[in-house]
Amino acid sequence: MKILTLVLLLTLSVFAGAGVEYREFANAEQQQAYDDLISELRCLVCQNQTIADSNADLAKDLRRQVYEMLQQGKTKQDVADFMTQRYGDFVLYNPPFKAKTGVLWIGPVAFLAIGLIAVLVFVRRNKTPATVEISAEKRKKIHSLLEKGDKS
Template sequence: MRILLLVLLLTLSGFAGARVEYKEFANAEQQQAYDDLISELRCLVCQNQTIADSNADLAKDLRRQVYEMLQQGKTKQDIADFMTQRYGDFVLYNPPFKAKTGLLWIGPFMFLAIGLIAVFVFVRRNKTRAVAPISAERQQKIQSLLEKGDKS
């Protein structure tokens, strides 16, 4: 019984190290701005997660930095501008349309258009391919083979 209890306690002790981040805000608008920002900023370590979802040390630092900047009275736009100035447009999940990010926005449509054009050309080429007429000699040979098949 003691061994079972020890195993149970050791199994559950893994959860003891898990922490919940708690931030105190002056008002609901700050809380909403914080939630929006950490959901819009990409974790530069994980790259497919927001800093809200990531447990990487850099994501924790960025969450802390966003919190501190909000406490200093900075706006969402100020914080987003600071992050993009420091880390580039990649830090945003929805990067703005610029010359640098144009390929990200236009690329999928270009590939779709190229694919549709390729399919159209392929289908059209196969449709217009002329069928060579069968010579009279060959037609007689086919007819004789068909007649042999009917007799057997």
Template sequence: MKRWLAAVTLGLALSDVAHAAIDTYEFANDAERARFRELTQELRCPKCQNQDIADSNAPIATDLRREIYRMLGEGKDNQQILDFMVARYGDFVLYKPALTSKTAVLWFGPFALLLGGLVLIGVIVGRRRRTPQAAGSDTLSVEERQRLDTLLDKTKDD
């Protein structure tokens, strides 16, 4: 009974692996295979968002790989294929989007925030250094000292 239960559990666990997409494309030469691999690693899966289409098993990633293979067969160069994908899915499909007016915030935003934070810290520190401490603000006047002495003497007597 235990063996049967273990076999069923193992079979269910491996059933997802059996459905994983395995692309079998035949290329004319190794250079074309390398181009295919490079292109599929440069493009982000629109569904997974954190995987390139080479590693994704999503149906859309399979379609994109098939489309890249088709375009390679038509003799298109890498830039034409990337331009097609960007036109179809937007700049998001690229892991390294080009520097344009639309993507400038993505490229320079973190540095601008860091620089702004450093400037803010510098202003705060500079103001604290320039603000003069009131002369003698931590010393007591003669009347305050006498009152303190009398209060301390009362506590010693008790």
């Protein structure tokens, strides 16, 4: 039984290192630039993860491309410019404020303001009680009915 358990564990241990990518850098600055870039670039498949967090094939290709560009001597800005030129500003987790991305920055604030204004208008409208004008004739009729009571 021990041998069977050992064989099973050794078989499963092959898959333990399957998700680990190892990249070798010339210096610590390149390593830091690589780490910064892969945590600032959005995975275009997952869209809510960075390429550092994603296991999608495109994210793996982008990590490889970032590594190769840094090995060629490109700066962080060069790599970021290349990625935005190729994939658009959406690839950046913090896109710059431009006319194209203005909706991304202003949109949530505008929707929040519109929602707050709508709530305030609704609350104020329902806060004031509705007053109903009753004519003197109807008032007398109501008073007489209340005096006599309902005899039906």
